[in-house]
Amino acid sequence: MSTFWSSWIMFLVVFNMGVTFFLFLWGQRVKIPLQPDGTTGHVWAHGTIRESVRKLPTWWVWFSASMFAAGIGYLILYPGFGANKGVLGWTSQGELARDVASNNAKLEPMMERLRTRSVEALSADEEVIDFGRRLFLDNCAACHGRQAHGNQLLGAPSLAAGGWMYGGDGGQLLASIKDGRRGMMPPFAETFDKEGISNLANYVLSLSGARHDARMAAAGQPQFAVCSACHGMDGKGNPALGAPNLTDDIWVHGGDQATIETTISHGRTGTMPSWGPRLGAERAQAVAAWVFANAQGEELARKRNAKK
Ligand code: HEC
Ligand code: HEC
Structure with a gap:
């Protein structure tokens, strides 16, 4: 002053x-x-x-x-009389620094585990999972949804269902979260006419056993050779490219015929921002552990339901 x-x-x-x-x-x-x-x-x-x-x-x-x-x-x-600092020497920065230091001291044992253990091991650590869930709600839920079920309008994939684009093990999750991802499906409106695209869409529908026109799907099958470069011969996807599995009932952008036709005609790009710089190593580890645990939980629930 x-x-x-x-x-x-x-x-x-x-x-x-x-x-x-x-x-x-x-x-x-x-x-x-x-x-x-x-x-x-x-x-x-x-x-x-x-x-x-x-x-x-x-x-x-x-x-x-x-x-x-x-x-x-x-x-x-206290400070208040001009530039006078007050005899106690109190400052708001000092108080904040003390609060932060005492909070960090409380978190330190958990941070130590976050630094030294794998995502898989941490997914059984309740304190870490609780911390990770909060971080997820603050940073990720806007795109991936509060339950991590994804948002087809944003092209943000479900992180709960196990239909991974890039992979659901700890290493892949951390890579997705820290470095971000940029998936690119090229447009095919120039390559195929309208009928060709409808045939391909019906073939894609047939891959997951969804309702489709068998004659059109049969006509689309040979054209799928162009697609198999990324999605694989069997359409099961390629995690190295982030090309999704087309044979399951989990869709990033949508699995009805019209949406699939749009995907094929115009292509799709998806950007997952990189969170490494923002979250730091320990917090990225915690949020990955929550995503892993959440997906495991869903997987178990699905198997249990399937047995019934
Ligand atoms: C160069 C690699 C590449 C080629 C070739 C390619 N795709 Fe894709 N495809 C992708 C990627 C990557 C995505 C995910 C896009 C994203 O990041 O959202 C995708 C997404 C899709 C989706 C959306 C799936 C969902 O879950 O919503 C469909 C459907 C699809 N592709 C069908 C096709 C068909 C049919 C062809 C052939 C005409 C084809 N793709 C060719 C890479 C490719
Ligand atoms: C701005 C929206 C947005 C936010 C915020 C966001 N994501 Fe994503 N995320 C995406 C999109 C879009 C993709 C798909 C990228 C692609 O198409 O290649 C994705 C992909 C992913 C994947 C890869 C999924 C797979 O199937 O392999 C993971 C894991 C992931 N996000 C986790 C997170 C976590 C954890 C956070 C919070 C720290 C987060 N995301 C925040 C949009 C977002």
Whole structure:
């Protein structure tokens, strides 16, 4: 703070407290002339209320005086009087630093585990999972959904169902989260005419056993050779390219015929931002552990349901 502003604030403080203190003292001593009937002569509400004079209650006077003393005491102890630092040397940055340090000390045992254990091992650590879930809700849920079921409008894949584009083991999850991903499906509107694209879409539908036109799917099958470079001969996808498995019922962008036709005609790109710099190694590890545990949980529930 420059000397000018410091002096200006000191002036305002002295002036304001001075004026109020003067009024306070003056209020005790001032003599107000009284009418013979003991009122000030002021009348209110068409003469129904007449203004009298009362002394301030003693408790109020003492209370106000102690407020002045407290105000001055505060300005001596804490910053407030211009650039004066106060005798306690308190600063908001100092308090924040102390809070952060005490919080870090509390988190340290968990951070140590996050630094030394694998994502798979951490997925059984309840404290880590709870921490990871919070990080997920804060940073990831906007795109992937609160339950990690994905969002087809954004092309953000489900992280719960096990239909991984890039892979669901700890190493792949960490790579996706820390470095981000950029999937690219090229457009084929120039390569195939409308009918060719419909045939291909029906072939894609047939791969997952969805309802399709068998004649069109049969016509599309030979064309799928272009697609198999990325999606594989059997359409089961290629994690190295992020080309999704087309034979399951899990869709990144959508599995109805119209959406599949749009995907084939216009192509698709998906960008997963890189979170390494933002989260740091330990927090990335925690969020990966939550994603892993959550996907395992869903997998178990699905197997249990399938047995029933
Ligand atoms: C160069 C590699 C490549 C080729 C060739 C390719 N794809 Fe893809 N495809 C991808 C990638 C990568 C994605 C995921 C896009 C993303 O990141 O969202 C994808 C996504 C898709 C999807 C969306 C799946 C979903 O879950 O919503 C469909 C459907 C699809 N491709 C069908 C085809 C068909 C049919 C062909 C052939 C005409 C084809 N692809 C050719 C790489 C390719
Ligand atoms: C801006 C939206 C957005 C946010 C925020 C986001 N993601 Fe993603 N994420 C995507 C998209 C889009 C993809 C698919 C990338 C592609 O098409 O190649 C993806 C892909 C992934 C994958 C790969 C999935 C697979 O099938 O292999 C993982 C894992 C993942 N995200 C986890 C996370 C986590 C954890 C966070 C929070 C730290 C997060 N994402 C935040 C949009 C987002």
